[in-house]
Amino acid sequence: MKISRRSFLKLSAGTVALGAVVGYTGHAQGRAILIGHQLDQTGAVAAFAKWHNQAIAAAIKRLNEQKGIAGRPVELVNSDDSQTQPAVGKDQFGKLVNQKNADFVIGSVFSGTNIATAPLAKELKTVYFPQGISTPITGDQGNRYIFKSYHSVRAAVEASYRWALDNLGKRWTIVASDLEFAQSQAQDFSAKVREAGGIVIDIITVPFRTPDFLSSLNKINLSKTEALYQAFNAVDTVRFMPAAFEFGITRRVPVFGLIEGVDVLDVNTPPYEGAYFVTSYPRRADQIPSELTKLDASYRERVGIGTEGKSLDGKEVVPIADLFGSWQAVSLIKLGVEQSNWQSKKDNPAFIQALEVNRILKAEESFPQGEQFLRAQDHLSFHSHYIERVENGKLNVKVRLPEGLYTPQVDYTKEAF
């Protein structure tokens, strides 16, 4: 027996039915496969999230043009605003799964939200594709329901630290936000520097959204430092880099960091000039390796990205590399469903096992970032990296680096479903 919303409200005198009012939707059979997006419409990663959403929509559109997945249409279901807040994002994940009936969920770009959501994904037995890159998401904070089709911090560091030590300096100062994403970098990079015989002068932690970088910049010992590693979310990078520039730091020592911290920012301003970034895909089309140029053109067109890495109207900088995580998550869903003959969420264990195979994913429209390796143990995908440098306001590729494979921290294949 189901009591209708209205009569139930009356029944409970309006005070207690608050949760019921959201309405009920049936769970029809033979329906579309619903891909949920844990979408941060506001907060620190909103500029990234908007583009991820566009990339997912484009990937889904492409699939539907090709008869969907296993003959079933695919639909995108957006969460309400996850607000770049872990607790809110986690609740929104619950709503996506339990209320909006999402079959799979592509996660927030915010690592904190990913980590908060991961246990719930397992509890609700829903496969979750977090888009944050902090290392523990595919480590001790993740679980068997987590897949990542885009690198982790550790992979980027692993791929690039040797080059950085050889070319930029041996004595490093690390300045990092207190966010998970940045702390993950500070830990992984400092460990690698020490391991390779370099010296970490200092790790300076800066509060997220600090009103003032001066005290942190003052702590940098420039006489001992040969190179500076910076790790911030874009909302902080946009203020940190100009502050470092005004202090003259960017001219005295090379500045190095992951592209994820600046990927929605225009680097054509003096504070960024000369800075080095580890990226997982060149921002500008003319820097793309020749074997990928065809895929690149098609990918840019479908998502709506110009050849300089900006939106088609030229107003926004698109985090082009970051979006592969979401685009390729859609491709992994297709792969898993087809390989496991997935019908509904009860088949999720089979879905997971189908993807839990060490597998080379060839460069193709589904994986336009280039050939990559999906590792069974930690459900993480490994791909090429690039060192790009801002030269005359433009990001130029200096070198292409291998994928940065590291020892898995976990083996999810041994974990119970």
Next chain:
Amino acid sequence: MKDSLQRLSFAFAIAALTIFPWLGNSYQISFLTSILVWALYALSFDLLFGYTGLLSLGHSVYFGLGAYGAALAIKQLHLSLWLALLVGMGIALLAALAIGLFVVRVKSHGFIIITAVTSLVFYLLAQSGRELTHGNDGFSFTTPPIVFGLVDWSFSNPIVRFYFALIIVTLAFLALWWLVRTPLGQAFRLIRENEVRAEIIGYPVTQLKFMAFVIAGTFAGFAGAVYALTNRFVSTELFHWTISADAIIWTLFGGAGTLIGPVVGTGLLFWVKEWLSEVWKTGYPLLVGLVILLLIRFAPDGLVGLARRLIGRRNST
């Protein structure tokens, strides 16, 4: 007569809540669980604000401490569910004792400001103790199951979380119901109406304010602990002053100085927020603000006051 009507509505509300898991889906059950938990927090605030007349902007401190106390008791000390609940409450109690000693001596605007400062201080402390608190990113943990005899209820089941919250919040509600009817509860109300008058008829106002502050803080810590156990995730956002502001808004919306007010206020505002967030994705904080402004303009004593006036008017005509 009035009392028996109240008892009947209370019993009815509990009955309706009890059958809710058969009516709603998992999300709705979880949604209602968080309403219950936050309603308890609003109730604890109302004891201080609505009953005693002390407008604290630092109530989030005790909620946050309760939540972190319970979460760390489980994560670091591997304590049982019930002990974690006690730890959370105990830490909030200790903090309220220590802070209360200083703040209750400060009067009117000074009290608002100094409590706002406590909230800021604890937020910054929590942020800087990243090893323990994990900052804004927070941390997840697994709440131990409820085990006795053959029973083994896991908190991964939303229904278990719901009934856990329902029972605890109901008991706390009844405890507050009893408290506000004791001579102590009445003394709190005298202070709200006029401190000086309460003092000159022999009530030790400062001591009574201290008691209200500590009891309210302990209940807030209790709510925080229940939040942590049912949510299984905590972050330093819980200490933020906006969490204190939430308590004010929910309480004013429902009706300060009543027990039903904060519960209704919390529930309705959660629902309004949920509903508006679907209508207008990112503008809903604005709309929630507008709804609150309208209410405060046209019903300054909250929904409960509005309802009372409407019923009163109908009875008199």
Next chain:
Amino acid sequence: MLRLENVHAYYGQSHVLQGISLQVQPGEIVGLLGRNGMGKTTTLKSVMGLVQIRAGRIQLNELTISRRPAHRIARLGIGYIPQGQRVFSELTVLENLQLGLSRGRLNGALLDKVTRPFPVLKERLTQAAGTLSGGEQQMLAIARAMLAQPKYLLMDEPTEGLMPSMVQALEDQINVMKSEGLGILIAEQNADTALRVCDRFYILEKGSVRAESLTHETSLEQLQKYLGIGL
């Protein structure tokens, strides 16, 4: 005996009480007269502990009560009925009366006793005190104060704003309390009332006692001259 000895008190920088000395005996009604701003209310407040005195001392029999918190002073047996709104307006009349009793419940006999002078209160027991008229609130405040069985009672402008019939009832009640041995200190601007009910009075001017006099030695005209008001 309630006694003030050379009491000094300040409001911020302003020296409001500049060495007040006075005393009230049990069963005596003492007036505290003076124009507005002469320190009448501050004197009562300092007895009550609501204003901290800087110098001097206040004694209740052998006990020094200055520098004790107000609620202690109240419990030592000093009642205070301040000026203006004197009751808890959100509580009912009965609840207000109940507040007078430090322990136990208000029984019928006790209720009859305290409401005898003010029968109107008995008709309004369940009404919120805020809905009473000013005079009724004053009666309620007095009835409440009586239930607390104080040894001394401080009243600030008790007849202010009352109808003449109410003033009469009030004066009668003050005399009843006096006959029961209560010492009463009344701050008053109304020379008429003061002469009718007080045994003695002190005239305050600029925070000190300008004159002390027995009622039967003073004429209304003299008093009005002191108070600086014409009839």
